[in-house]
Amino acid sequence: NAGVTQTPKFQVLKTGQSMTLQCAQDMNHNSMYWYRQDPGMGLRLIYYSASEGTTDKGEVPNGYNVSRLNKREFSLRLESAAPSQTSVYFCASSENGGNQPQHFGDGTRLSIL
Amino acid sequence: GESVGLHLPTLSVQEGDNSIINCAYSNSASDYFIWYKQESGKGPQFIIDIRSNMDKRQGQRVTVLLNKTVKHLSLQIAATQPGDSAVYFCAENLPYNFNKFYFGSGTKLNVKP
Numbered sequence: 001n002a003g004v005t006q007t008p009k010f011q012v013l014k015t016g017q018s019m020t021l022q023c024a025q026d027m028n029h030n031s032m033y034w035y036r037q038d039p040g041m042g043l044r045l046i047y048y049s050a051s052e053g054t055t056d057k058g059e060v061p062n063g064y065n066v067s068r069l070n071k072r073e074f075s076l077r078l079e080s081a082a083p084s085q086t087s088v089y090f091c092a093s094s095e096n097g098g099n100q101p102q103h104f105g106d107g108t109r110l111s112i113l
Numbered sequence: 114g115e116s117v118g119l120h121l122p123t124l125s126v127q128e129g130d131n132s133i134i135n136c137a138y139s140n141s142a143s144d145y146f147i148w149y150k151q152e153s154g155k156g157p158q159f160i161i162d163i164r165s166n167m168d169k170r171q172g173q174r175v176t177v178l179l180n181k182t183v184k185h186l187s188l189q190i191a192a193t194q195p196g197d198s199a200v201y202f203c204a205e206n207l208p209y210n211f212n213k214f215y216f217g218s219g220t221k222l223n224v225k226p
Contacts, residue, residue: 098145102147
């Protein structure tokens with residue numbers, strides 16, 4: 001029962017470097033999400049994909065891009081990392097969007113120096 | 114309750130006691146609510162949900178109460194166990210923002226043996 005799998009679990013980057021965070025779900029869910037979690041704050045939505053082939057901006061999309069590669073996979077890319085993007089990133093999925101629980105991965109802890 | 118900033122409100126209870134964790138949500142139009150549990154180093158885990166046409170819902174050892182008049186949600190945990198120690202937070206969903214949940218920052222529950 002893998003659920004939502006995120007890779008890598010930890011990463012340290014230098015300012016200006018790029019990287020892609022990977023997420024895959026095996027629950028046949030249509031909707032997928034990327035959040036960031038900062039100390040003492042609620043999860044904030046970066047981007048989401050309501051269904052395969054669509055992506056939309058969330059609350060804090062600046063500095064990020066996403067790709068819904070197929071129904072299972074949804075990646076998050078930082079093109080030019082900044083210290084303000086130091087955070088824990090969570091991927092989630094739900095069967096069909098709102099009014100349904102979202103299932104989360106265990107996160108990627110990203111530090112940008 | 115909810116908190117913004119570095120320090121989460123903390124609730125300390127004795128093992129075996131009942132716990133009540135509160136959440137004030139922001140939008141009177143929200144029609145779906147979820148409680149999540151987050152253990153250190155892990156992703157949020159779904160506990161229980163409730164729709165706005167209900168004021169109470171029970172699960173195994175947990176009960177969620179919804180008071181729409183004062184925009185208040187509570188999670189009651191019966192016979193609290195050390196394994197219940199975690200951060201608990203609520204999430205609300207608006208009917209016209211189908212894919213967007215708004216998350217509280219959470220309450221830390223410490224269960225003393």
